Amino acid sequence: MFEMKKIIGSLLMPLPVLLVTLFIALLFCVKQKKLPWSVSFISVLCLWLISTPWMASILVAPLEAQFPAFNxxxxxxxxxxxxxxxxxxxxxxxxxxxxxxxxxxxxxxxxxxxxxxxxxxxxxxxxxxxxxxxxxxxxxxxxxxxxxxxxxxxxxxxxxxxxxxxxxxxxxxxxxxxxxxxxxxxxxxxxxxxxxxxxxxxxxxxDFANFESWHSSRMWIANADALRIVTAHVHEWVGLTWLSLVRLIDPEAM
Missing domain, CATH: 3.40.50.620 (HUPs)
Structure with a gap:
């Protein structure tokens, strides 16, 4: 019962509610314009996925696993x-x-x-x-x-x-x-x-993204914290790419 309450509570948060509402609205548009509907559907699906702790844990692992906590x-x-x-x-x-x-x-x-x-x-x-x-x-x-x-x-x-x-x-x-x-x-x-x-x-x-303690039933529910963490990691990948480009042009730049 406790876990069910947590699942329902998580689904009632603004991000999953809005995504579900948008998905339902898209269903009514499917017969009118297939291409815009397909693009919108894929966008909503991708947003849901990168907002889940499951996907976030996969995306953040490559950067965070490089350095263990200070000993x-x-x-x-x-x-x-x-x-x-x-x-x-x-x-x-x-x-x-x-x-x-x-x-x-x-x-x-x-x-x-x-x-x-x-x-x-x-x-x-x-x-x-x-x-x-x-x-x-x-x-x-x-x-x-x-x-x-x-x-x-x-x-x-x-x-x-x-x-x-x-x-x-x-x-x-x-x-x-x-x-x-x-x-x-x-x-x-x-x-x-x-x-x-x-x-x-x-x-x-x-400041690690720690999803290990999350119950498996909630790993697939869109969560604003997971989206924030993914956004921070994407920012780092962009920063690393920019740093590589700058050093490629001028190795002494930074």
């Missing part, structure tokens, strides 16, 4: 911890942690965890933001509220993307033991960009 027992020394920026939602009425999106807060928590494991390491928080509210400043305030001393935290507020983050931080990181914290899907591209700046990083991925 402190394999790295006795870490001198610098770099947390890359992500989404921010500025609102002065809220505490700093509530102005960080899920991706940013997940990365920061992993950075703080590593800072506690390596009490002598510096914590670099990176990323620009919206207006005067930068990812770096919000992460700094949040890290301090979680017990990290302000003297240990270094900000990188001017970086607009990962290439900027690697370039701006390089003078502070070269020849040090550096743990790089970012989302599992983003680690491949981030590590490549930092390596290009002469920084050998120890991957510390987080």
């Amino acid at each position: 402190a027992s394999k790295h006795p020394v870490v001198q610098k911890i770099v947390v890359l920026g992500c989404d921010v939602r500025p609102n002065p009425a809220l505490p700093a942690n509530s102005q960080l999106g899920n991706c940013a807060i997940t990365r920061l928590v992993e950075g703080v965890r590593l800072a506690n494991l390596y009490p002598n390491a510096e914590l670099f928080v990176s990323g620009a933001g919206i207006g005067k509210a930068t990812n770096s400043a919000l992460m700094t305030q949040t890290a301090m509220s979680l017990g990290i001393a302000r003297s240990r935290i270094k900000q990188n507020p001017m970086a607009l993307d990962t290439a900027d983050e690697a370039r701006f931080l390089a003078p502070h990181l070269v020849d040090f033991k550096v743990a790089l914290v970012t989302s599992g899907s983003h680690m491949h591209r981030a590590k490549s960009l930092f390596n290009a700046q002469g920084i050998e990083v120890i991957p510390a991925p987080t």
